[in-house]
Amino acid sequence: MGAVVGTLTLQTRQRRPSRATMFGSTNHDRVDDDLELSVVCHRPEGLEQLEALTKFNKKELQVLYRGFKNECPSGVVNEETFKQIYSQFFPHGDASTYAHYLFNAFDSTQSGSIKFEDFVTALSILLRGTTTEKLQWTFNLYDINRDGLINKEEMTDIVKAIYDMMGRFTYPALKTDTTKQHVDAFFQKMDKNRDGFVTLDEFILSCQEDENIMRSLQLFENVI
Amino acid sequence: MAAGVATWLPFARAAAVGWLPLAKKTMPKPPVDKKSRNDEILFVNVSGLRFQTWKNTLDRYPDTLLGSSEKEFFFNEDTQEYFFDRDPEMFRHILNFYRTGKLHYPRQECIQAFDEELAFYGIVPDIIGDCCMEEYRDRKKENQERLAEDTEAEMATDTPLPPHSTSRERLWRAFENPHTSTMALVFYYVTGFFIAVSVIANVVETVPCRPLKGSKKDLPCGEKYSLAFFCMDTACVLIFTFEYLMRLFAAPSRCKFMRSVMSVIDVVAIMPYYIGLVMPENEDVSGAFVTLRVFRVFRIFKFSRHSQGLRILGYTLKSCASELGFLLFSLTMAIIIFATVMFYAEKGTKGTNFTSIPASFWYTIVTMTTLGYGDMVPNTIAGKIFGSICSLSGVLVIALPVPVIVSNFSRIYHQNQRADKMRAQQKVRLARIRLAKKGTTNAFLQYKEEGGFQNKLQYTANDSALCLKNRSSFEHQHHHLLHCLEKTTNHEFTDELTFSEMCMTESVGYRTSRSTSISSQQGVTTSCCPRRAKRRAIRLANSTVSVSRGSVQELDTLQVHKTSAGPQSSRSSLNARTEDLKLNCEDRDFTAAIISIPTPPANTPDESLPPSPAIPGILRNSRSSFTHETVKISSL
Numbered sequence: 115m116g117a118v119v120g121t122l123t124l125q126t127r128q129r130r131p132s133r134a135t136m137f138g139s140t141n142h143d144r145v146d147d148d149l150e151l152s153v154v155c156h157r158p159e160g161l162e163q164l165e166a167l168t169k170f171n172k173k174e175l176q177v178l179y180r181g182f183k184n185e186c187p188s189g190v191v192n193e194e195t196f197k198q199i200y201s202q203f204f205p206h207g208d209a210s211t212y213a214h215y216l217f218n219a220f221d222s223t224q225s226g227s228i229k230f231e232d233f234v235t236a237l238s239i240l241l242r243g244t245t246t247e248k249l250q251w252t253f254n255l256y257d258i259n260r261d262g263l264i265n266k267e268e269m270t271d272i273v274k275a276i277y278d279m280m281g282r283f284t285y286p287a288l289k290t291d292t293t294k295q296h297v298d299a300f301f302q303k304m305d306k307n308r309d310g311f312v313t314l315d316e317f318i319l320s321c322q323e324d325e326n327i328m329r330s331l332q333l334f335e336n337v338i
Numbered sequence: 339m340a341a342g343v344a345t346w347l348p349f350a351r352a353a354a355v356g357w358l359p360l361a362k363k364t365m366p367k368p369p370v371d372k373k374s375r376n377d378e379i380l381f382v383n384v385s386g387l388r389f390q391t392w393k394n395t396l397d398r399y400p401d402t403l404l405g406s407s408e409k410e411f412f413f414n415e416d417t418q419e420y421f422f423d424r425d426p427e428m429f430r431h432i433l434n435f436y437r438t439g440k441l442h443y444p445r446q447e448c449i450q451a452f453d454e455e456l457a458f459y460g461i462v463p464d465i466i467g468d469c470c471m472e473e474y475r476d477r478k479k480e481n482q483e484r485l486a487e488d489t490e491a492e493m494a495t496d497t498p499l500p501p502h503s504t505s506r507e508r509l510w511r512a513f514e515n516p517h518t519s520t521m522a523l524v525f526y527y528v529t530g531f532f533i534a535v536s537v538i539a540n541v542v543e544t545v546p547c548r549p550l551k552g553s554k555k556d557l558p559c560g561e562k563y564s565l566a567f568f569c570m571d572t573a574c575v576l577i578f579t580f581e582y583l584m585r586l587f588a589a590p591s592r593c594k595f596m597r598s599v600m601s602v603i604d605v606v607a608i609m610p611y612y613i614g615l616v617m618p619e620n621e622d623v624s625g626a627f628v629t630l631r632v633f634r635v636f637r638i639f640k641f642s643r644h645s646q647g648l649r650i651l652g653y654t655l656k657s658c659a660s661e662l663g664f665l666l667f668s669l670t671m672a673i674i675i676f677a678t679v680m681f682y683a684e685k686g687t688k689g690t691n692f693t694s695i696p697a698s699f700w701y702t703i704v705t706m707t708t709l710g711y712g713d714m715v716p717n718t719i720a721g722k723i724f725g726s727i728c729s730l731s732g733v734l735v736i737a738l739p740v741p742v743i744v745s746n747f748s749r750i751y752h753q754n755q756r757a758d759k760m761r762a763q764q765k766v767r768l769a770r771i772r773l774a775k776k777g778t779t780n781a782f783l784q785y786k787e788e789g790g791f792q793n794k795l796q797y798t799a800n801d802s803a804l805c806l807k808n809r810s811s812f813e814h815q816h817h818h819l820l821h822c823l824e825k826t827t828n829h830e831f832t833d834e835l836t837f838s839e840m841c842m843t844e845s846v847g848y849r850t851s852r853s854t855s856i857s858s859q860q861g862v863t864t865s866c867c868p869r870r871a872k873r874r875a876i877r878l879a880n881s882t883v884s885v886s887r888g889s890v891q892e893l894d895t896l897q898v899h900k901t902s903a904g905p906q907s908s909r910s911s912l913n914a915r916t917e918d919l920k921l922n923c924e925d926r927d928f929t930a931a932i933i934s935i936p937t938p939p940a941n942t943p944d945e946s947l948p949p950s951p952a953i954p955g956i957l958r959n960s961r962s963s964f965t966h967e968t969v970k971i972s973s974l
Contacts, residue, residue: 177377178348180392184437185346203350216353233349240352248355255356276357300360321359330365331359334351 156189158230167231168238175234182230190227193217207281215275219255245331249318264304265314269297382433387426388419395436404436428455435461443470446527449477489758509588526644529581533640536574540634543567575611578604578637599652600643607637650754654747661746665739668918669706673734676702676728683721690717701725706732785817 158164164175186195194215200213220236239247254260257276258268275295278290304312304320321327351368358365380396382389382404399405414421422429428447432455435441443466456463466474484858503511543560550557560567582604589595610630642648657664677698684692691714692698701714705728716725757938 177394179345199346200350203347216356237349237352240355249359252356252359256359267630273360276360296360299362304359317359324362326361327358330361331355333365333368334355 124288156229158189164231164234168234169242170234170238178234178237179230182233182323190229192227196220196228203279204279206283207279209279211271211275211278215255215258215272218258219251241334245322245328246318248331249321250314253314253317262314264317265300266297266310270294273297273300300323358453374383381417382425382429383414383417383419383421384424384429385422387429389429389433391433391436396437398436399461404432404459406460408460412563425455425457427453428452432456432459432461435465440467441465441470442467443474445473449474449481453478484686487753488760506588507590509584510590513585513588525581529577531642532574532642533637533644533796535570536578537635537638539567539570539574540637571611574637578608578640582608600640603636603642604641606633607640609632646754650747650751654743654750657750661739661742665736668738673699673702673704674732676724676731678708679724680728683724684716685720687717687721692716692721697885702728705729707736708732781817786821909958933969 126160158179161172161175164170165172168175170178177265183189185191185199196217197210197213198219200216201209203209217228218224220232222232222235236251239251243251253264256264256268256272258271270293273296277288277293277296280290301312303324306316306320353366379390379395380393382391396404396409403409409420412420412422428444428451431442431444439463441463453463463474512525516522518524533546544558546556547559547562550553550562582601585601585604586592586595597600610633613630642652654680674695677695680701681692681695681698684690684698692701698714701716703709704711704714705725708729710729
């Protein structure tokens with residue numbers, strides 16, 4: 115995977131020293147959306163390194179990368195493309211808001227674009243990680259402002275985004291306070307000390323107590 | 339959903355983990371994918387060019403040939419690859435479609451070939467990418483137009499008349515296509531001549547002739563020889579009227595005919611004469627009468643039936659109507675503008691010609707079209723300046739739409755040329771096609787002739803066996819199939835000539851006396867072929883009636899031959915022909931005839947012709963050498 119066939123990036127020289135670092139390419143892998151200026155490609159770290167980082171084996175990584183590269187030949191996904199792709203799975207409603215939150219969750223380095231390493235790391239956690247890891251990832255997803263706490267507004271946003279994906283035509287019909295009810299129910303369950311915030315520990319604890327959630331988490335083992 | 343997005347599905351499913359804490363119920367069980375998840379490389383061999391691709395790539399479009407299980411039909415177990423016997427160059431584009439999701443149209447390929455490949459691989463052409471869509475559409479439309487033209491040209495003119503057309507249909511055909519029959523051609527030229535005569539008479543009658551005796555004034559010839567001109571005019575009008583009425587009678591759709599341009603021209607050409615007859619020689623209306631005579635000049639438009647070029651010109655003008663309209667409009671605008679300017683510029687001059695704006699129109703038109711008669715000229719400096727601007731802009735305004743009209747004319751002209759060329763080549767082409775078709779039927783008939791139905795073991799002569807072996811196994815099976823069909827329907831195959839003769843004989847007369855000069859020594863089954871050859875000779879030598887009689891009898895005897903086939907006699911006759919078989923095997927042009935008459939076979943007391951080696955040769959030779967051989971027969 116590290117084999118380079120021709121180069122299109124402007125920052126080739128800077129790339130080599132950063133090979134030592136794992137995900138080191140933050141500072142010069144900014145994708146320029148302006149086509150006139152550059153065609154920046156990102157090449158991921160070597161196959162062995164990724165294998166070490168994630169819980170996928172070589173073959174799985176190959177399949178994933180091929181699909182990834184096919185869709186995004188430049189090697190990175192920006193938010194617009196991400197939203198488009200995700201919306202195609204939910205044609206009934208509007209998936210853009212939730213896709214936005216997802217994008218932020220995937221983009222661990224907050225660079226504005228998802229590289230293959232981000233993609234694969236997240237997938238590794240979601241599919242092969244421990245329960246705690248999965249719940250931690252979910253907590254990060256809900257915590258929009260990255261302050262370590264989930265408040266009611268954030269939760270309301272998330273829940274609203276999810277209901278948006280359903281679209282207008284649902285059975286039973288969506289009522290105006292469905293979202294609010296859902297959020298209240300969530301807080302009821304998760305917020306142990308009733309301070310209006312859900313911390314990571316509260317979250318993990320509450321989820322582990324819930325049989326349903328635990329069972330559901332096991333279901334996503336075989337997605338790849 | 340775009341198939342490429344399928345690769346992101348696992349990610350979307352993984353992201354569903356984010357919903358879990360919010361869910362009130364347990365998630366449903368995910369589907370278990372039993373088939374192996376390992377992606378494999380498939381080999382696709384297209385006419386020798388080997389392509390390799392991931393199976394997943396092909397699976398992206400499951401409703402195409404390569405994406406569905408249909409490709410298993412093309413799987414070659416020995417080489418473990420999918421083999422397609424198609425164009426490898428085109429396959430590249432097909433495969434690229436799977437890879438990129440966009441179908442591109444290669445510009446250097448023929449549009450029909452491309453469409454056929456798409457149809458084969460089950461890909462709908464509508465998904466061609468935007469980059470290539472326009473080109474694809476244009477070429478497809480062009481191709482369809484060309485095809486429509488070709489079929490039109492084919493059907494329109496040179497198809498032979500259906501056998502039972504009414505006289506009315508024949509008449510119409512004669513009018514529309516004068517070269518189909520001699521009468522039509524004669525009529526065509528006669529009308530052409532009379533149109534020319536009429537037009538020349540119109541022109542000449544205004545020329546001043548020498549005055550009558552005793553008068554000084556020059557008379558126009560029309561008034562000097564008024565009787566002669568009147569007679570000529572009458573004759574022409576009679577011919578035109580007759581022609582018009584005939585066309586009206588023969589037209590398949592009278593209303594449509596009466597509305598057509600040519601018919602209107604015809605009416606306009608002859609009406610003035612009749613109106614002139616009807617109207618009295620009154621001084622008051624003679625003015626109107628004179629105006630009507632002007633319409634006689636429209637007879638010259640009748641020539642457009644005779645001239646292709648005129649028709650093309652007319653059609654071009656019609657199709658360029660919008661450009662001509664624009665030209666007219668812009669010219670009118672410019673004329674008005676410049677006329678106004680010139681009028682006001684020249685207003686001060688004494689004794690000027692530019693008396694009013696409409697009067698200036700004449701100057702503007704003459705100047706813009708760069709005619710410059712010089713009957714009106716500006717005198718003031720301002721007038722001259724504006725006059726020069728007027729003439730310069732005139733050139734521009736006229737030059738703009740003209741290339742469009744020219745290119746239209748050129749396109750239509752070339753189309754017509756092509757149509758004419760096609761028609762000329764059509765005859766040759768059809769003849770060749772007919773020959774090829776006859777080749778295959780004749781192969782079968784020849785095969786039957788040589789007793790191909792007999793068991794091969796019975797053949798003793800090497801030559802005959804060799805000759806028969808020259809046919810491929812394909813032909814053997816094909817002939818067997820045709821034979822089965824014959825047996826099924828109890829009819830037999832024949833060739834075109836004999837069949838048309840059959841039709842004629844049915845109308846002429848059937849069962850005539852059996853007294854022919856042909857007898858059969860070896861019984862009924864002997865050498866039908868020599869008999870047939872004799873019939874042929876008779877046919878050539880004698881009148882058609884006896885010929886038809888002969889051919890009918892020939893048919894009877896042949897029928898007999900078929901039903902009571904005895905191997906020995908046929909074999910002997912075959913043996914008699916062995917030496918000819920060799921030289922005639924290559925010659926496929928065979929004019930054998932076996933027609934079935936669904937009547938009980940009659941035992942014909944035929945005389946026999948002593949089988950001679952020359953006779954069978956006649957069977958095999960092409961028609962061109964026929965006459966030569968017949969001489970031999972008659973001498974026998």
